[in-house]
Amino acid sequence: MLTGIATCLWSPALASQPWLWSALLIGALLWWRGRAVRWIGALAFGFALAGLHAAHALSLQLPVDWEKREVTVQGRVVELPEHQSRRTAFAFRVSDTSDQPAPLRGRLLQLSWYDDYDGAGTGRDRLLAGQQWQLTARVRAPRGLRNPGGFDSEKRALERRLAASGYVGDPEAARLLAPASGLDAWRESMSSRIAGAVEGGGARFIRALALGDTRGLDDADWQVLRANGLTHLVAISGFHVGLVAGFFALVVAGIWWLWPALGRRCPRPVAAAVAGLAGAMLYAAVAGFALPTVRTVLMIAVVAGLRVFRRSTSTFDSLALAAIAILLVDPLAVLGAGFWLSFFGVAWLLWCLPGAGRRPLRDLVSAQGVATLGLLPLSVVLFGQASLVGPLANLLAVPWWSLVVVPLALLGTALEALGAGLGAWPWQLAAWCFERSWSLFEWLADSDLALWWLAEPAWFAMPLAMLGAFWLLLPRGLPGRPLALLLWLPLLLPARHLPARGEAELRVLDVGQGLSVLVRTAHHSLLYDMGPAMPAGFDAGERVVLPALRALGVGQLDLAVVSHGDNDHAGGFDAVRRAVPVGAAYAPEGAPLVGTRPCVAGRAWQWDGVDFRFLHPPPYFPYLGNEASCVLRIQTAHGTALLTGDIGEVIERDLVRRAELEPATSIRAEVVLVAHHGSASASDPGFIVATGARFALVSNGHGNRFGHPKADVMARWHHAGAETRVTSEGGALTVRLVPGGPAVETRRRAHPRLWDAARRTRQAPAAAPAGLSYRPD
Structure with missing residues (x-):
């Protein structure tokens, strides 16, 4: 059944409804x-069940003709709002x-409420879980960025059955209809x-461990937790739910032991x-019925049901029944990492440690070893990383946090529910106990043995590594066990597919309304721009560029070029520079950037048989923002690419003029990055003809407020013979300058997902100018 569900959800498209219903029956x-x-039968049933659930979840999403509408809706704030x-x-x-509104009736929205630019609050500070509001919001169907190593927010939206995302369009008109009530309101209180x-920083962790409220944890906290492999212990995890269930069962068993007569009424x-x-x-x-806790409750319900009905089953049968129960309720749970880690972790422990419990200390150490080996392949594939200090950190944190800190936090919550102020002392003691260990984990996170980032492996790497883990965990004495390590090589040392000498590869990352391009040769890497960064919000350098570099196996940058100082190009520079060694950084002279050298026309160098040359700005050119953008030409033995930043028509005409006077500054290129995201102020007709481009690439945000790329700009490139590719439609663009000419591939086409196919069927092509064919990828 699980195989059928996974096959369906990882297919590039959904089968039609009649076929799915037939397969289900x-x-x-x-x-x-x-x-x-x-x-x-089980496989077909699982395939059809997942397909029907996915089709229903996709049908909940906002229709394309409602995109960007402002709608007035009434409803309830669910979960805990995250204030920034x-x-x-x-x-x-x-x-x-x-x-x-009919398309939104009864559906779940993910909204943002922004302050005015002066920072004055407009009412969002009054937003609490459980309240009922009337809001005017601008909404659109869930849409995310698609990049190597990046988080797939569209998959997450499908898993949550999210109908739309958006923002409160008129904060002044927002009206509170009813005060906070219900479970979420109690959790907020x-x-x-x-x-x-x-007092102190320990409060944020006690809130997370007692209530699943992780809003107080900042990026530095999560970095420490990831480096130590401890994210599964923060907030309310399935492991903690199991501990509480065991405590309740132990207490009742003790009562029955004290009063044996109770056994006459109930065993x-x-x-x-x-x-x-x-x-x-x-x-x-x-915990607000978070998904990990609901999965654990269902597993416990299966075991309890077997006890109640006096059915004798093995532990593996119980695990299988729990999986079936979860998948019948929600087959889309397999889209989340927690499902796989939970069930595989329990399965490994049941198989390797069937008699656990007789020697607690030895069993704890053995369990960490089994979990590390057994779950490492999944961790690498799901998160692209492994924590080398994770086994040691878990060996310390699991007993201390789970058996000391969490019980104290829960005791405080229970006492506080009985009377205000009663829970203070257990909470304070829990925070004191937590803080005593936190400094150790911070020290471990700063060590060289913390996170090990791994490149994106091939599809067959995880099955081979799982087979290798099975081989390694076989009973001692079996000959040939060290040979199992060979099966881990495709996962731990994946092929990077680097260009050969004289070739180059360009990755135009999908950073929204901004730009970032990674250029690789046989032995060198260059990053041109780093995307936008918002104050206390999205940072493309951290959220897109760094995961992409790690997924592609780029551990350092030989050169970084910031085309100019605008936020949509330079915003992520600091995040990249903090995390990755950068050999040198270039930017226009006068740009508001620290630690960069001026990019000047005429500066040239060669890497691995590939020539690089700055074509703009010339010496002594004043810093004029967009017009001062560094223009970089990359010339290989098999084609040329031109990166233009945000230059406008005036600079484009000047480049054409200079190229006519000096052949070394030629702008002929098979691949051209369309200047200024396809703005009407760039892509001069003479410049387009002078480049002779076969491919015109545009980096822009989906539905951006500027309307980039402009239809007439795209028409000019098309009429000049260039094929256009747009990141907002195809995701990250991969360009390979190889023998036979340049080849361009989009991330969505190379790694198709069924929600991509559903999006294309919902979205009718926009009216194109005469002669311009619509190419979504």
């Missing part, structure tokens, strides 16, 4: 009565009433009480199982 029948072919210095991000469930009762194992389930559900409610 036939699969269910074969699973029930098929005997020898039951496995085919310039905005508040929150989930909003629209009321399911007839007076709400309790989180505020923890913050008031605990002790049954009572303990029901109590464990009740404790798990209570703790999941405290």
Whole structure:
């Protein structure tokens, strides 16, 4: 069943509804009565079930004709709003009433509420979980960036059944309809009480461990947790739910032991199982029924049900039944990393440590070794990283945090629920215990053995590594176990597919409304621009460029070029420079950037048989923003590329004039990065003809407020014989200057996903100018 679900959700397109319903019915029948072919029935049933759930989730998303509309909606704030210095991000469930817009009725929106530019609050500070509001919002269907190593927000939106994202368009018109109420309001109130009762930085972690409220954790905290492999222990994890369930079961079993007569009314194992389930559900409610906790509750419910109905099953059968229960409820859970890590982690431990519990200390050490080996392939594929200090950090954190800090945090929450102020001392003690260990993990995170970033592996690397892990974890004494390490090589040392001598590869990253291009030769790397960065918000350098560099195996940059100082090109520069060694950095003279050398026309160098030359700005050219952009020509034995920054028509005409006077400054190029994101102020007709480009590439944000690229600009390039590619449609663009001429590939076409296909079917092509064909990729 799991294989069928995974096959469906990783397919490039969905089957039609009639086929899915037929496969569901036939699969269910074969699973029930098929005997020898039951496995085919389970596979078909899983495939169809996932397809129907995915189709329903995609149907909830906003239709294309509602894109960018301003709609007035009423609904409830669900989950906990995340307050930042310039905005508040929150989930909003629209009321399911007839007076709400039909495409949004009863659906979940992800909204942002921004302050005015002067920083004055406009009411978002009053936004609390559980409140009911009337808002005017500008919405659009979920849309994300697609890059190597990048987070796939469209997949996340599908998993959450998100209908649209957007922002509050008129904060002044927002109206509070009803005060906070319900479970989320209680969690918000309790989180505020923890913050008031605990002094110092420990409060943010107690809120996370007691309530699953991670809003107080900043990027530095998450970096320490990732470096130590401890993210699974912060917030309410499935492991903590299991501990609470075990505590409740132990307490009830103790009561039955003290009063044996209770066993006449209800057997002790049954009572303990029901109590464990009740404790798990209570703790999941405290966490706001987050997905990891719901999965664990379902697993515990299966085990409790087997106890109640007195069914004897093996631990592996119980695990399989729990997986079936989760997949029947939500087959889209396999899109999340938590599902795979949870079930594979438990399966490895059950197989390798069947008799655990007799020697606690030795079992704890063994469990860390098994989890490290068994889950490393999944961690590398899912996150692109491995923590070398993770086993040691977990060996210390699991018993200390889970058996000391978490019980104290929960005790404080329980006492506070009984009366205001009663929970202060357990919370303070929990924070003190946590802070005693945190400094150690910060020290480990700063060591050279912390995070090991790995390049994006081939599809077959993970199955081979899992087979290698199975081989390594076989009983001692089996000959040939060291040979299993050979099966890990495709995962740990993946092929980087570097260009040969005389060739070059360009990656135009999908950074939204901005620009970032990675240029690689056989032994060198150059980064041209780093995308935008917003105050206390999205930083393309951190969120896009760095993950892409790591996924492509780029550990250092020989050269960085910031075309000019505008935020959409230079915003991510600081984040990149902090994380990656940079040999030298160039920018126009006078640009507001620290630690850069001036890029001057005529400066040239050669790497691995590839020639690089700056064509603009000339010496003593004043810094004029866009017009001072560094223009870089990359010439290989098999073609030339031209990177133009944000220059306008005046500079383009000047480049044409200089090229006519001096052959060394030729602008002939097979691949041209269209200047200024396809703005009407650039792409002069004479310049387009002079380049003779076969491919014109545009880096822009989907639905940007400038309308880039302009239709008439794209028409000019098309009429000149160039094929156009746009990052907002195809994701990151890969250009290879190789024998046979340049080849261009889009990320969405090279790595298709079923939600891409659904998006294309929903989106009708916009009316194109005469002679301009629509090419979404």
